[in-house]
Amino acid sequence: MSNSEPGSHVSYLDYKGKYKGIFSWLLTTDHKKIALLYLNSIIVFFFIAAILGVLMRVELIAPGQTIMGPQTYNAMFTIHGIIMIFVIVIPALPAVFGNFFLPIMIGAKDVAFPKINLFSFYLYIIGAIFGILSQFIGGGAPDTGWTFYVPYSAQSSTNVIYALIAAFILGFSSILTGLNFIVTIHRMRAPGMGWFRMPLFPWSLYATAWIQVLATPIIGITLLMVIAERVLHIGFFDPALGGDPVLYQHLFWIYSHPAVYIMILPGMGIVTEIFPTFSQKPVFGYTAILFSSLAIAFVGYFVWGHHMYTAGISYGSRWFFSFLTFVVAIPSAIKVFNWISTMYGGSIDLKPPLLYAISFIFLFMIGGFTGLTLGALATNVQLHDTSFVVAHFHYIIFGGMGFAFFAGIHYWYPKMFGRMYSNRLANIAWGILFTGFNLLYFPLFIIGIQGMPRRYFDYLPQFHTGHFISTIGAFILFTGLVLMVSNLYYHLNHGEIAPANPWKGVTLEWQIPSPPSHENFDVIPQITGNPYVFENKSQNNQN
Amino acid sequence: MVTPEAYNEHYENETGKLGMWIFLFTELFLFGGLFLVYAVFRTKYSADFHIAARELNAFIGTMNTVFLLVSSMTVAMSITAIQKNQKKLAMFLVLVTLLLAALFMMNKYFEWAHKFEFKLYPGSQVLKNLPQGELLFFGLYFMMTGLHALHVLIGMILLSINFIKIKTGKVNQVHYLLLENSGLYWHLVDLIWIFLFPLLYLIT
Amino acid sequence: MKNEETHITSYSSHAIVLIILLILTTISVSVTGWHFGPFSVLVALIIASIKVRTVITHFMHMKFENLFMKLMITGVFTLFALVIIITFIDYYFR
Numbered sequence: 001m002s003n004s005e006p007g008s009h010v011s012y013l014d015y016k017g018k019y020k021g022i023f024s025w026l027l028t029t030d031h032k033k034i035a036l037l038y039l040n041s042i043i044v045f046f047f048i049a050a051i052l053g054v055l056m057r058v059e060l061i062a063p064g065q066t067i068m069g070p071q072t073y074n075a076m077f078t079i080h081g082i083i084m085i086f087v088i089v090i091p092a093l094p095a096v097f098g099n100f101f102l103p104i105m106i107g108a109k110d111v112a113f114p115k116i117n118l119f120s121f122y123l124y125i126i127g128a129i130f131g132i133l134s135q136f137i138g139g140g141a142p143d144t145g146w147t148f149y150v151p152y153s154a155q156s157s158t159n160v161i162y163a164l165i166a167a168f169i170l171g172f173s174s175i176l177t178g179l180n181f182i183v184t185i186h187r188m189r190a191p192g193m194g195w196f197r198m199p200l201f202p203w204s205l206y207a208t209a210w211i212q213v214l215a216t217p218i219i220g221i222t223l224l225m226v227i228a229e230r231v232l233h234i235g236f237f238d239p240a241l242g243g244d245p246v247l248y249q250h251l252f253w254i255y256s257h258p259a260v261y262i263m264i265l266p267g268m269g270i271v272t273e274i275f276p277t278f279s280q281k282p283v284f285g286y287t288a289i290l291f292s293s294l295a296i297a298f299v300g301y302f303v304w305g306h307h308m309y310t311a312g313i314s315y316g317s318r319w320f321f322s323f324l325t326f327v328v329a330i331p332s333a334i335k336v337f338n339w340i341s342t343m344y345g346g347s348i349d350l351k352p353p354l355l356y357a358i359s360f361i362f363l364f365m366i367g368g369f370t371g372l373t374l375g376a377l378a379t380n381v382q383l384h385d386t387s388f389v390v391a392h393f394h395y396i397i398f399g400g401m402g403f404a405f406f407a408g409i410h411y412w413y414p415k416m417f418g419r420m421y422s423n424r425l426a427n428i429a430w431g432i433l434f435t436g437f438n439l440l441y442f443p444l445f446i447i448g449i450q451g452m453p454r455r456y457f458d459y460l461p462q463f464h465t466g467h468f469i470s471t472i473g474a475f476i477l478f479t480g481l482v483l484m485v486s487n488l489y490y491h492l493n494h495g496e497i498a499p500a501n502p503w504k505g506v507t508l509e510w511q512i513p514s515p516p517s518h519e520n521f522d523v524i525p526q527i528t529g530n531p532y533v534f535e536n537k538s539q540n541n542q543n
Numbered sequence: 544m545v546t547p548e549a550y551n552e553h554y555e556n557e558t559g560k561l562g563m564w565i566f567l568f569t570e571l572f573l574f575g576g577l578f579l580v581y582a583v584f585r586t587k588y589s590a591d592f593h594i595a596a597r598e599l600n601a602f603i604g605t606m607n608t609v610f611l612l613v614s615s616m617t618v619a620m621s622i623t624a625i626q627k628n629q630k631k632l633a634m635f636l637v638l639v640t641l642l643l644a645a646l647f648m649m650n651k652y653f654e655w656a657h658k659f660e661f662k663l664y665p666g667s668q669v670l671k672n673l674p675q676g677e678l679l680f681f682g683l684y685f686m687m688t689g690l691h692a693l694h695v696l697i698g699m700i701l702l703s704i705n706f707i708k709i710k711t712g713k714v715n716q717v718h719y720l721l722l723e724n725s726g727l728y729w730h731l732v733d734l735i736w737i738f739l740f741p742l743l744y745l746i747t
Numbered sequence: 748m749k750n751e752e753t754h755i756t757s758y759s760s761h762a763i764v765l766i767i768l769l770i771l772t773t774i775s776v777s778v779t780g781w782h783f784g785p786f787s788v789l790v791a792l793i794i795a796s797i798k799v800r801t802v803i804t805h806f807m808h809m810k811f812e813n814l815f816m817k818l819m820i821t822g823v824f825t826l827f828a829l830v831i832i833i834t835f836i837d838y839y840f841r
Contacts, residue, residue: 112558112562113562116562175569179562179565179566179569180562182561182565183558183561183562183565186561186815187554187557187558187561188558213565213568213569214568214569214572214823214826215572216569217569217570217571217572217573217575217576218572218573218575218576220573220576221573221574221575221576221577222576224686224690225576225577225580225686228665228682228686232665232666232682233665233666234665234666234682234685234686235665235675235678235679235682236580236584236679236682236683241671241675241678241679242584242588242674242675242676242678242679243584243679244583246837247580247583250579250834250837251576251579251580254830254834301826301829301830302829302833305833305837312841313837313841314836314837314838314839314840314841315840316836316837316839316840317833317836317837317840320833320836553753561816564816564819564820568819568820568823571823571824571827572823572827575827575830578831579830579831579834582831582834582835583834583835583838585788586835586838586839587838601776601779605772605776608772609769609772612765612768612769612772613765615765615768615802615806616761616762616764616765616806618806619756619761619805619806620758620761622756623755623756623757623758623761626753626755627755726806726807727807730802730803730806730807733802733806734799734802734803737795737798737799737802738792738795738799740775740795741775741791741792741794741795742788742791742795745775745776745779745791746779746787
């Protein structure tokens with residue numbers, strides 16, 4: 001196929017277009033370059049937020065003040081959360097891997113609206129800048145937590161408005177990315193690629209994009225309402241004026257719960273691509289995974305109240321939300337079953353992408369099970385607002401989405417950059433990361449059950465051991481992160497030149513050169529069969 | 544999916560239109576949050592809402608509704624005109640749409656100015672002295688009509704751009720996606736008002 | 748995918764739709780004085796919904812779009828309605 005003739009193509013990184021030098025990046029509309037713009041920004045912001053996290057852990061290494069006072073601690077967990085949620089975890093997978101690989105995996109030359117794609121990136125940067133500004137201007141860094149609960153967010157003298165504006169603009173960026181992806185998937189699939197011949201990572205992006213488009217506006221308007229509360233005393237959430245603070249929580253979580261599915265669905269999509277490749281076997285249960293993604297996206301709209309069981313909502317609604325929270329766990333469980341079944345009987349090649357993908361399952365399941373503990377009404381009373389919750393969401397977001405991101409970068413690195421990294425270093429980094437991660441977060445489950453509250457700057461002596469271990473874990477984790485990223489950065493210029501298909505994958509991105517050319521395909525491919533067909537004869541029974 | 548032979552102007556137009564529709568969905572959910580707040584407080588303070596709504600002039604509200612409904616027709620007709628290559632008629636219809644929008648905004652200005660005159664605005668002492676339900680009604684009134692008016696302004700800008708582009712021939716019988724999408728946006732502005740009008744002005 | 752003929756809505760069709768909308772508006776204003784009690788919101792919303800549906804199907808051309816577009820718009824409104832209803836499971840039963 002002419003698409004993978006060596007030496008006959010110019011890498012997208014070397015492509016000479018309308019603009020020269022730095023402007024070939026700043027004004028690019030190439031989805032691959034936009035993906036790299038996002039990737040580099042995300043790495044920078046991630047390390048900033050991670051360092052803030054480490055500093056928080058240093059403060060918590062012992063009871064009493066260690067390196068910062070309570071106001072600073074509150075500001076730290078606020079900005080750590082704002083950056084991690086709105087600048088890293090929500091955008092990252094769609095903006096980096098979605099942007100880079102969605103068009104390629106469906107056989108397109110770019111997304112439907114390339115200029116809007118670039119605009120999304122600039123909105124992202126402007127939003128992040130507002131977030132940074134909130135730390136340094138006038139009233140001081142916001143101390144409300146990333147959840148901006150009223151009444152405090154309406155009253156705090158800190159720069160809440162800048163943070164709200166940041167989240168609003170970042171939300172708009174997310175909406176436009178989702179819009180772009182929906183239209184791209186609908187209108188730009190290659191000839192012969194019917195809906196049920198599309199690979200599962202694009203499917204996960206499709207489900208995610210609908211959430212981005214339909215849920216994000218609600219937090220947009222909610223943030224505007226908080227600004228109206230602060231500036232105009234509009235009263236919606238102020239009991240003194242007849243308003244209801246719990247109404248804010250409803251509005252906030254109507255977005256922020258579906259938001260966690262924006263975070264995890266593409267991650268699940270990535271590991272769904274990795275398992276067949278490194279088992280050299282088709283995905284087990286293509287249809288089940290597909291409909292599970294859609295089911296998670298849909299049911300995920302109706303569980304938001306499980307963040308509010310102790311806020312004063314009615315018994316009926318508590319019952320309703322708890323029931324649906326258990327229902328929404330089912331499709332995720334189906335996927336876990338299918339991933340493991342994909343590997344079963346396969347020709348397993350334990351390269352770094354698979355290692356990260358397998359640990360993704362492990363960490364995601366811990367996060368998922370503890371989510372059920374929190375989703376049950378009775379146990380929630382004990383666990384709400386304790387560090388059990390902190391451990392739960394770090395397992396599911398960092399252990400889930402984060403490790404899926406690491407899996408994705410290790411999987412697609414040869415394709416994106418045309419180089420191979422060191423497998424040995426990647427594996428060592430993984431070992432350090434995985435150890436550090438569990439040391440950091442697992443103790444938080446235990447002390448949470450024992451009564452350690454979250455967002456507390458100080459604590460009772462009985463929680464000291466758990467916190468101490470956790471802080472050690474933080475340092476180990478950070479070391480692992482640095483090693484992992486260094487391995488990847490170093491080999492950008494020193495790694496072995498990557499072949500077109502180092503992992504023997506079968507989806508479209510592996511049929512084009514590494515790195516791809518500017519327009520991805522010399523000839524738009526004609527799709528004639530299912531996406532996961534491997535050459536070993538007996539493995540190809542697609543259900 | 545797309546076959547190479549079918550990938551043409553029409554295909555790109557349909558793609559652009561799909562993008563616009565999805566954007567409209569986001570706008571629906573944006574206003575939706577405010578409608579949710581309205582629903583909650585109307586249920587809680589139905590008597591207060593009824594009393595506060597009497598401050599609004601249903602006649603002006605009805606006039607504004609008529610303006611927007613007619614303007615929806617004129618913008619829809621302008622698309623028919625451009626499809627039939629009736630350039631001057633298309634320009635005229637877009638202009639009428641703009642005029643009706645301007646009349647709407649003028650009414651809005653007078654309505655708000657009248658309220659401000661009586662110190663009825665969020666954060667004022669007068670409002671604080673009202674019963675809570677009435678205070679919340681006015682908060683919703685200003686935020687919902689304010690956000691709506693902002694969208695009317697954006698719509699007017701889009702329509703003006705279309706007027707110029709029709710004049711210069713950039714928007715024409717073959718290439719009229721901009722007009723079609725601006726029309727869709729304008730209809731959304733109308734749709735939101737269709738819901739706002741009875742909920743704010745016609746409370747029995 | 749075939750090259751579809753673009754459907755052009757006639758001027759008279761648009762005008763008729765406007766007249767229908769104006770009639771519905773008149774009805775909406777007229778029934779303001781009637782006493783529906785707790786159902787007054789419902790009546791207002793029903794009439795508004797008919798108007799909205801008319802604008803969407805005719806002015807916004809949804810009547811002539813493909814099934815998927817129709818499913819999308821129905822789905823979006825349904826989702827929004829569900830969110831409101833579920834919120835009211837809290838408020839109604841407090």
